[in-house]
Amino acid sequence: MWFKNLIFYRFTQPFTLNQEALEEKLKEKRYQSCGSQDMSTYGWVPPLGRHGDLLTHCTGSFIMVTAHKEEKILPASVIRDTLEEKVEVIEQEQDRQVFSKEKKALKDDVIMELLPKAFSRHQDTFAYIDPVGGWMVVDASSFKKAEELTSCLRESLGSLPIINVPLKNHPSQCMTQWLEQKVEVPSPFSLGDECELREPGDEGGQIKASKQELISEEIGVHLEAGKQASKLALCWDDALTFVLGDDLVIRKLKFTEVVQEQLDQVEAETAAEQFDADFSVMSLMLQKLLTNLIEALGGENTDISTEEYIEKKVLSVSKQFEPA
Template identity: 30%
Template sequence: MWFKQVTPFRLLELPEKRYLDESLGNSWFTEPQGLDWFSEGFTPPNAFTDLAVFEAQKTMLISLMREEKVLPSAAIKHKLDEQIIKIQAHEGRNVGRKEKQELREAIIDDLLPKSLIKSSRTYGLFAGEWLFVDTANRRKAENLLTKLREALGGLPAQQPLTRQSPSALMTNWLLRGEAQGLFVLDSDVTLVGAGDVAPKVKISRKDLTAEDVVQHAKNGMTVTELGLVWNGRVAFILTQDLTLKRIQWLDVVQEEAEGSCDDAKSMSYATQLLMEAALSAILGELVDLLGGWQE
């Protein structure tokens, strides 16, 4: 499984595989019961293990499952309107705000056990000094981190804060017309201006060295997202908090994975290793270009 988005966290200490497995196994997923709106817990991250961790060399893949009950607001309103009409017809009185709320809560309690279920998973990959979470949604990434800390009794992880801001580096690259290191400019950029009502410009599928594109930065706008290609292997959008969005694993990487496998399990193993190697290299190089970690 190739991650399509990544929110990275810096690990100050990597948990041992056995401890991680045991701890997450004690926080196993169970379906939401009765009047519970949702349930969260850890599950096997793929079909090739019954444990909480799928290990490939020194990398560890985990999965947090969430199931939530879905009650369409229109269905609740329909039931509520029906009951209000019955009360008005049979008792000849109006229904006040407090009684409406009580009726609504009773309807929800009645419908919850019969509601539809919406399922989702958030994956995390432990690799050296990194925890890569397969989402660009900061809230979902932080939620996985919170659940890990609850299960493990703590996890020394933090947002990757560098000496130079990623926005400043990306703006400089746009002004120069080229990136540094193994990075090259791709074809997407988002810039914002200053002020209380900041203007925003989003450009897609265009030559980023074109004068009309660069002029936005010359006029004082700051780059918040920048399309990049790393080492001819991975294309992505870099954001101002080092999140990677819209990741594309280019043909050369996919072919390396396929060429080293003879079944689905070995493919999953190879994918995990290649993905970790690229993500660690990308983030490591970015941190170096950004002057290292904030102390």
């Protein structure tokens, strides 16, 4: 249950559903196992796993949900070999050549034939809603994985008014200034021992440093040459360590002994009680972390409207696909 990565979103409207109402909404997309002809399925499962039946788990004002994805594993090599065998049989028995259009139809038949025999890969994705803080937090390191969950939740609820947090300053700018010591790392943060530096532009070079003192001559040389921080290891309040990316994704999140000491004081008798204690400690800490992090990066850009922010995001994405 302990989150290892964070992709977080800001609600643009208050989240007003209580646990009971959210539970009812999620039931319509409860996870169902793949059928014999299904490539994949996606739906909601109990956060407590086999220890619970509810599709939501509430601790204080925080509500956790869990999505489950099942994918059939069909290696491309298996499909190719099976297809080649079928094509060879047809060409020998009917004394004719099989062309591309027929091969495509045969390939679809092969996939349908192999699906019932394929193994399945299962994956859970945890997320929680913080109505008081106005956050939605997903345990994911890629936007694709996070957006699978948020899209499923949007389908379940009918709407999900969330956006990536619009900042006044770009994270890369702040992280670079911290490494250059032009700006002191804001308390309660401190530098870790890992970073990634990149030259501006898509074709720019990059270097990675790990288990190294970051305020050093070696790192300074690359910064003076114009490289900027794209990833930076940080410690928060001696309780959490993580790597912050210039995409505002938190990766390699780890909880220190300070957190374990808090949990040792909890006398949980059941798995459900332990889950509740863990979730309570984690969600409260992450609420403070996100608040401190946004402040450290210069704060949210409240001057931009939701519509303007979405328009800029769409424009930014579309430019990536423009012909050179």
